[in-house]
Amino acid sequence: MFVDYVVLERKKKRNCRKKKAGLQMKATIRLDKMLGNLGYGTRSGIKILVKQGAVTVNGKSVKDHGMQINPTQDVVVLDGETIRYRDTVYVLLHKPAGVVSATEDSRDRTVIDLLDEDLAVLSPFPVGRLDKDTEGLLLITNDGKLSHELLSPRKHVPKTYRALVAGDVDKEDAEAFQQGVTLDDGYVTMPSQLSVLAQSNGEDAPTAVEEGHAEEMIDAIKLAPRQEEPVQHATLSWIELTIHEGKFHQVKRMFEAVGKKVLYLRRVSMGPLRLDPALAPGEWRELTEVELESLRNYRKDGPA
Ligand code: URA
Numbered sequence: 001m002f003v004d005y006v007v008l009e010r011k012k013k014r015n016c017r018k019k020k021a022g023l024q025m026k027a028t029i030r031l032d033k034m035l036g037n038l039g040y041g042t043r044s045g046i047k048i049l050v051k052q053g054a055v056t057v058n059g060k061s062v063k064d065h066g067m068q069i070n071p072t073q074d075v076v077v078l079d080g081e082t083i084r085y086r087d088t089v090y091v092l093l094h095k096p097a098g099v100v101s102a103t104e105d106s107r108d109r110t111v112i113d114l115l116d117e118d119l120a121v122l123s124p125f126p127v128g129r130l131d132k133d134t135e136g137l138l139l140i141t142n143d144g145k146l147s148h149e150l151l152s153p154r155k156h157v158p159k160t161y162r163a164l165v166a167g168d169v170d171k172e173d174a175e176a177f178q179q180g181v182t183l184d185d186g187y188v189t190m191p192s193q194l195s196v197l198a199q200s201n202g203e204d205a206p207t208a209v210e211e212g213h214a215e216e217m218i219d220a221i222k223l224a225p226r227q228e229e230p231v232q233h234a235t236l237s238w239i240e241l242t243i244h245e246g247k248f249h250q251v252k253r254m255f256e257a258v259g260k261k262v263l264y265l266r267r268v269s270m271g272p273l274r275l276d277p278a279l280a281p282g283e284w285r286e287l288t289e290v291e292l293e294s295l296r297n298y299r300k301d302g303p304a
Pocket of ligand 1: 129130131132134180248249250251252265
């Protein structure tokens with residue numbers, strides 16, 4: 001009994017020490033690492049800058065490139081510029097067609113290549129994948145925990161897409177998607193919500209089924225020829241689909257399952273995040289505090 005108590009007390013103390021050490025480790029960072037993380041050069045380059053007297057900390061010139069800095073308290077100035085430290089990055093990208101959702105690729109440009117160097121240096125990665133020819137909302141971050149939770153198959157984070165589909169997408173398709181369709185590998189999809197926003201018979205201008213979507217469909221038709229095999233169809237449908245999982249090529253394969261082909265695909269939302277209409281394909285911006293907060297709350301409150 002007494003032995004158990006002693007073991008427990010020792011364990012508590014150990015954990016407490018570990019916690020304190022952890023906090024200390026997080027609170028400070030080497031000066032050269034901090035500047036390196038922010039993209040101000042390599043460790044050796046920064047060492048030279050510091051030796052040359054280009055850096056002051058709290059108003060005093062420093063010569064020790066390895067000194068510990070508390071980024072939230074110490075004021076670091078490099079060549080007259082006050083440095084604001086950050087170690088996380090959250091970017092909302094309007095992914096254009098033609099770039100791959102990866103951090104590196106030997107053939108294609110990646111979504112990371114579209115970012116500024118001072119963000120890319122923080123090692124961000126895309127949260128999930130969009131196909132090379134898919135456009136739309138892509139979250140890029142270096143927050144592994146957030147990414148893991150958004151992608152977790154148990155969370156069923158909804159993802160909404162708009163797509164130009166060859167053929168007459170109708171109520172039967174919507175019912176089939178609500179029930180779940182069988183993909184080419186035998187997987188039966190979870191219930192998803194499909195609605196038709198506009199349609200065209202291929203010759204006349206599209207008719208909006210839901211107010212205001214005809215214009216958007218015309219734009220999508222202009223983008224669609226980027227597809228490998230243009231499909232001539234009497235009817236084209238501009239649709240919106242919300243899925244709650246993320247299988248490989250899921251939207252395209254779901255339409256294949258009902259005998260139709262996706263000609264153009266754009267993701268417009270993921271969880272609480274919406275594609276910013278002010279961002280043209282290829283443009284990005286960092287998440288606002290409100291968006292970040294909504295993501296964090298979504299993680300907490302979202303479906304388990
Ligand atoms: N579904 C697809 O088919 N492609 C994507 O890029 C995303 C979802």
